[in-house]
Amino acid sequence: MNKGKKTQRVDKILGHLGIGSRADLKKMVKQGRVSLNGQVLKDSGAQADPYTDQIEVDGELVLYREFIYIMLHKPAGVISATEDTRDRTVIDLLPEHYKVFHPFPVGRLDKDTEGLLLITNDGQLAHDLLSPRKHVPKTYYADVRGLVGEEEAARFEQGVELDDGYVTLPAKLVVTGQAQDEEGPVSRILLTISEGKFHQVKRMFEAVGSKVLYLKRMSMGSLTLDETLPKGAFRELTEDELNSLR
Ligand code: URA
Numbered sequence: 046m047n048k049g050k051k052t053q054r055v056d057k058i059l060g061h062l063g064i065g066s067r068a069d070l071k072k073m074v075k076q077g078r079v080s081l082n083g084q085v086l087k088d089s090g091a092q093a094d095p096y097t098d099q100i101e102v103d104g105e106l107v108l109y110r111e112f113i114y115i116m117l118h119k120p121a122g123v124i125s126a127t128e129d130t131r132d133r134t135v136i137d138l139l140p141e142h143y144k145v146f147h148p149f150p151v152g153r154l155d156k157d158t159e160g161l162l163l164i165t166n167d168g169q170l171a172h173d174l175l176s177p178r179k180h181v182p183k184t185y186y187a188d189v190r191g192l193v194g195e196e197e198a199a200r201f202e203q204g205v206e207l208d209d210g211y212v213t214l215p216a217k218l219v220v221t222g223q224a225q226d227e228e229g230p231v232s233r234i235l236l237t238i239s240e241g242k243f244h245q246v247k248r249m250f251e252a253v254g255s256k257v258l259y260l261k262r263m264s265m266g267s268l269t270l271d272e273t274l275p276k277g278a279f280r281e282l283t284e285d286e287l288n289s290l291r
Pocket of ligand 1: 158247
């Protein structure tokens, strides 16, 4: 976090937090609703340090921050984008006071995939987590058609060739259970991959003659889905979670 002595216009600081437009803030200041370090503010263009000066609006202390970090339990049926003309996006699930930060999802989950999605406006962190050179591990839970086991685990460990000829990096497959549905056996698995090709998990199972029936991301790097979050719910990362990602 930037804690240096950097001043900005008060209307800019409050505007960044979505408290109002420049014109709104001018009006609020005129109405005496904004104070800076205990003094009623006269000029909405006054300079303040957003991290160390105390700005109050209607008597409430304003907590400034530049970045937001949100863990979303993505439900199926929404797309990993900031806007779309047809489908609901993961950003549509957030309230207005987060949208003012212009957050975006860190990477993509397919429309039918559920689970952990990090949403932020911190481009540097997103870049670091997505960089192909960093090999950030991602673990997925999946239900897959058929009985998969040691043979598939060995193939994933070696790398499998996808439909476009790309050979995947070594991945770790753990079978956690088996079940049966109307169409036959289903394996419950955890797969950890350290890259993020388009539809990668689904295509890896296709490469070994299986099919993903259900897919949920459980973790990304050090960040694990908080299972107390119902599908569609979100919360901000804790300080520890954020520090562990950096
Ligand atoms: N792999 C997939 O096939 N889909 C996802 O959504 C994520 C990883």
